[in-house]
Amino acid sequence: MRLETESRLCSGCKVCLTICALSHFRENNPKKGALRVESKFPTPGVFQVHVCNQCGACAAVCPVEAIREQGGVFLLDRETCVSCMACVEECPFGVLIVHPSEPVPIKCDNCGECVRYCPREAILDGEGSVKRMGR
Amino acid sequence: MNGYAGNILRVNLTDRTHRILPLPESLVRDFIGGRGFVAKLMWDEIPPGADPLGPENKIIVAPGPLTGAFLPGAGKLEWGAKSPATGGYGDSNIGGHIAPEIKYAGFDAIIIEGQASEPVYLYINDFDIELRCASHLWGQGALQCETTLKAELGEEFQICTIGPAGENKVLFACISHDFGRQAGRTGIAAVMGSKNLKAMAVHGTKAIPLADPAETLEVGKQMFAACFAKPGFEEWTPQGTAGVTNWVNEVGAFPTRNFTSGFFPKYENINGEALVSRIKVTDKACYGCPIPCGKYSRVKKPAYDVYVEGPEYETIALIGGNTEIDNIEDVAYANYIQDELGLDSISGGNVVGFAMECFEKGIIQSDMIGGRILRFGSVDDFVWLSQEIAYRRGIGNILADGVKKASEVFGQGSERFAIQVKGLEWSGYEARHAPAMMLSYMTADVGAHHNRSWAITFDVATGRDKLEGKAKRVTELQHIRPLFDMLCLCRLQWVELGFELEWYPKIFRAVTGQKRSWDELLEFSERVWNLTRCYSLREIPGFGRSADYPPARFMEEPIPDGPTAGKYMPREVIDRLLDEYYAIRGWDQRGIPGAAKLHNVGLEFAEATIAPLRA
Structure with a gap:
C-alpha cells in the first residue's frame, strides 16, 4: 500500500486524524494523528491533505538509525530515537508530528485505517489494494 | 468521568480573572452535557430578572460527552444566555471544529460573566487562559476578524467571533466560526457585544478520556461504515440542506x-x-x-x-x-x-x-x-x-x-x-397547512425555530388535515432532537440518512462507561425541556400560553397561491393543538408545568419558583 491524496475531495472532517490516533495510541486525540489536513480559508476555500508516502527522507537524516525500512514502510523505533527532531525538519510533507505529551515524533506506519474510513475517499491507496469500507 | 474533560472554566470579564474548577459530578449525573449544562447553569448562575445586555447576564458554552469522540457528527457546541431577543431562555448551536477543541483544551463548559471595560478576546491554549486586548479587532467583520486572529495565532486555533451587529447589540446578531458556521439564534452575539467580548480563540492538545478505547474504536468504525452504506450518503451530500x-x-x-x-x-x-x-x-x-x-x-x-x-x-x-x-x-x-x-x-x-x-x-x-x-x-x-x-x-x-x-x-x-x-423570528417553514410543524414553532422553547421538532415530514406523511396524533409526535420530537444537543451531536445523520438511533447508546457506553438506553436518555431530555420552560416562566412576567401563539397572519389569512392555496389555521385549531400539547406534557392550560410533572422529571428545585405562578 502507498498513501496518495485527492485533496479536492477532502471536506476537512478530520476522521483520518482521530482514527489514526485512536488506533495507534488508544487515545481519542486527533492531535496525535500522523498526517495533516490543511484548511485554506477564507480563500481559496480548499483543504489540502498531507500524508506519508514512505519516501524515507526521515530515515536518511536520522543520526541514530531509529527509522528503519521494513517491507517498504519506514518505522520509527521509540527506544532508539533520541528526539533530535531532525526527521521532523526534513519531512517534505510535514507529517512527522510533534505532540507535547509524546517524547518522540509520531510517524505513519502505513496501516491504512485513514483510507478505510475517510468518508470522502480523499486518502487513497495508490496501489489499489486498500479501499474505503463498503467499496 | 469518562467522556468528559473534567473541568469548567469560569471567566470574569469585569475583574479580568479566571478559575479552572472541577466539573461537578451532579451536573453530569442529572444533565449530561451541552444543552443540559447550559439550561442548568443558566438557572443556577444568572440572577433572576437580569438585564440580558447587562453585566449580570452570563454566557454559557458547553460541548457534550460525545463531542470530539470517534463517531459521525460529533462536532457540535451549545451556546446559552438569557436571550435579549425574547427575554427568556436562549440557546444556539454551532458546528465546525471549536467544540472538540474546547474538550481537547480540557473543558466541558465555559462560564463567561461580567463586562469588560474595553474590547477583549478570550484566549485558551490548553490551560493557558488570557483575556487579550481586542481593540484592533473591534469593528472588523466576523469573517475578517477570524482571518486576523488565524494570522496572529496560527491555523491550529479554532475561533468564534462577532461582527459589527454583535458589537452594536443587534438582537439577532450571530456568533461566527470556521468561516461560515454560526450560532445564529436568540441573540447571544449581542450579549457578547454587551460584554465587550469580540472573540474566543481555542487550541487544545489533550485526549478525551474513554471508558473503553477498544470498544469506542470498534463501535465508531461500525457507525461510519453504516453511514457509508446508506443510500443518502451519496445522494444527499452534494447539495446538503x-x-x-x-x-x-x-x-x-x-x-x-x-x-x-x-x-x-x-x-x-x-x-x-x-x-x-x-x-x-x-x-x-x-x-x-x-x-x-x-x-x-x-x-x-x-x-x-x-x-x-x-x-x-x-x-x-x-x-x-x-x-x-x-x-x-x-x-x-x-x-x-x-x-x-x-x-x-x-x-x-x-x-x-x-x-x-x-x-x-x-x-x-x-x-x-x-x-x-x-x-x-x-x-x-x-x-x-x-x-x-x-x-x-x-x-x-x-x-x-x-x-x-x-x-x-x-x-x-x-x-x-x-x-x-x-x-x-420564524425560520424556513411556512406552516399554515401543517399542524405538527405549526405546533413545533409555537412551543419551541427559544421561540419560532424549527430545530426542536422538524415535524413537517410527519405532517405530510400522515395527512395535513389530520390533527390527531400531532401534539404527541411534536412532544416526542422535542425530546429526540434536543437530546442530540445535550450529547452535542449533529442530527443530520439521523434525519437525512435514516441512521438508526440505536447506535448512540452503544457509543455513549463505550465513551462514558454509562449504560443507558435511548429511552432513558430521552428522560433527561424531558427534564431539560421542562427546565427551559421554567426558566422563561421565571424571567418573563405573564409568560405562558399567550407566548405560544403564532402571528395573526397564520390564523386569519388564507395562503393566496401555490400548492397550499386557501390554507390557514383558525384560532380554534391552534387552541385545540395547545390544549392537547399541554395535557400530554403535564402542564396546565396556561402552559405552566404541574407540580407532579416537575417532581417526576427531577426538577423539584424549580417548584418553589413555579408554584406561585400557578395560583
Whole structure:
C-alpha cells in the first residue's frame, strides 16, 4: 500500500486524524494523528491533505538509525530515537508530528485505517489494494 | 468521568480573572452535557430578572460527552444566555471544529460573566487562559476578524467571533466560526457585544478520556461504515440542506414574500442544483461528519466577488423566497453580507422581508429612509438595509430589535405580519397547512425555530388535515432532537440518512462507561425541556400560553397561491393543538408545568419558583 491524496475531495472532517490516533495510541486525540489536513480559508476555500508516502527522507537524516525500512514502510523505533527532531525538519510533507505529551515524533506506519474510513475517499491507496469500507 | 474533560472554566470579564474548577459530578449525573449544562447553569448562575445586555447576564458554552469522540457528527457546541431577543431562555448551536477543541483544551463548559471595560478576546491554549486586548479587532467583520486572529495565532486555533451587529447589540446578531458556521439564534452575539467580548480563540492538545478505547474504536468504525452504506450518503451530500428547497416548494411550505405565500415560482433558480452547478467550490464538514452539509461557494459578478459558506436551506428560504431574491448568486452575496456583518440570516431575512412589506403597505415611508425605496426582490435594498440594521442607523435601529419589537413601534397592524413567536423570528417553514410543524414553532422553547421538532415530514406523511396524533409526535420530537444537543451531536445523520438511533447508546457506553438506553436518555431530555420552560416562566412576567401563539397572519389569512392555496389555521385549531400539547406534557392550560410533572422529571428545585405562578 502507498498513501496518495485527492485533496479536492477532502471536506476537512478530520476522521483520518482521530482514527489514526485512536488506533495507534488508544487515545481519542486527533492531535496525535500522523498526517495533516490543511484548511485554506477564507480563500481559496480548499483543504489540502498531507500524508506519508514512505519516501524515507526521515530515515536518511536520522543520526541514530531509529527509522528503519521494513517491507517498504519506514518505522520509527521509540527506544532508539533520541528526539533530535531532525526527521521532523526534513519531512517534505510535514507529517512527522510533534505532540507535547509524546517524547518522540509520531510517524505513519502505513496501516491504512485513514483510507478505510475517510468518508470522502480523499486518502487513497495508490496501489489499489486498500479501499474505503463498503467499496 | 469518562467522556468528559473534567473541568469548567469560569471567566470574569469585569475583574479580568479566571478559575479552572472541577466539573461537578451532579451536573453530569442529572444533565449530561451541552444543552443540559447550559439550561442548568443558566438557572443556577444568572440572577433572576437580569438585564440580558447587562453585566449580570452570563454566557454559557458547553460541548457534550460525545463531542470530539470517534463517531459521525460529533462536532457540535451549545451556546446559552438569557436571550435579549425574547427575554427568556436562549440557546444556539454551532458546528465546525471549536467544540472538540474546547474538550481537547480540557473543558466541558465555559462560564463567561461580567463586562469588560474595553474590547477583549478570550484566549485558551490548553490551560493557558488570557483575556487579550481586542481593540484592533473591534469593528472588523466576523469573517475578517477570524482571518486576523488565524494570522496572529496560527491555523491550529479554532475561533468564534462577532461582527459589527454583535458589537452594536443587534438582537439577532450571530456568533461566527470556521468561516461560515454560526450560532445564529436568540441573540447571544449581542450579549457578547454587551460584554465587550469580540472573540474566543481555542487550541487544545489533550485526549478525551474513554471508558473503553477498544470498544469506542470498534463501535465508531461500525457507525461510519453504516453511514457509508446508506443510500443518502451519496445522494444527499452534494447539495446538503439546499437539496430540500424543491420539496418544500412542492408541498407549499416555502416562506415567500414575508410569509405571504408558501410557494416561490422561481425556486429552481435558487435551489440545490443551482448552488452546485453555479457557485459551489467545495464541500465543507464539521468535525467527524461523513455527510458535509457545508457548501463553500464563490460568487463573482461585476458588482462583487466573494466567498461564502452556503447558502444553506434556511438562508435560501429566508433571504431567497422571503425577500424574493430570485437567483442563487444574489442570495449567496446577501448571505455573505449578513455573515460578515454578523447577522443571523434566518432572522436577518425575516426582518428585511417584514420591512419590505411595511414599505409596500406605507408603514415605512420613503421619507423615513432618506428618500430610498424598499422593494421585494432587490438585493441592493437587502444589502443596504442589512448594513443600516447592523450599525443601528435610522430605521435600522428599530429593526435591529427584531420584528416583534419593531412592530410595536410601527403599529398600524404590522404585528399581524411580524412572523415570530416569543420574539424570535420564524425560520424556513411556512406552516399554515401543517399542524405538527405549526405546533413545533409555537412551543419551541427559544421561540419560532424549527430545530426542536422538524415535524413537517410527519405532517405530510400522515395527512395535513389530520390533527390527531400531532401534539404527541411534536412532544416526542422535542425530546429526540434536543437530546442530540445535550450529547452535542449533529442530527443530520439521523434525519437525512435514516441512521438508526440505536447506535448512540452503544457509543455513549463505550465513551462514558454509562449504560443507558435511548429511552432513558430521552428522560433527561424531558427534564431539560421542562427546565427551559421554567426558566422563561421565571424571567418573563405573564409568560405562558399567550407566548405560544403564532402571528395573526397564520390564523386569519388564507395562503393566496401555490400548492397550499386557501390554507390557514383558525384560532380554534391552534387552541385545540395547545390544549392537547399541554395535557400530554403535564402542564396546565396556561402552559405552566404541574407540580407532579416537575417532581417526576427531577426538577423539584424549580417548584418553589413555579408554584406561585400557578395560583
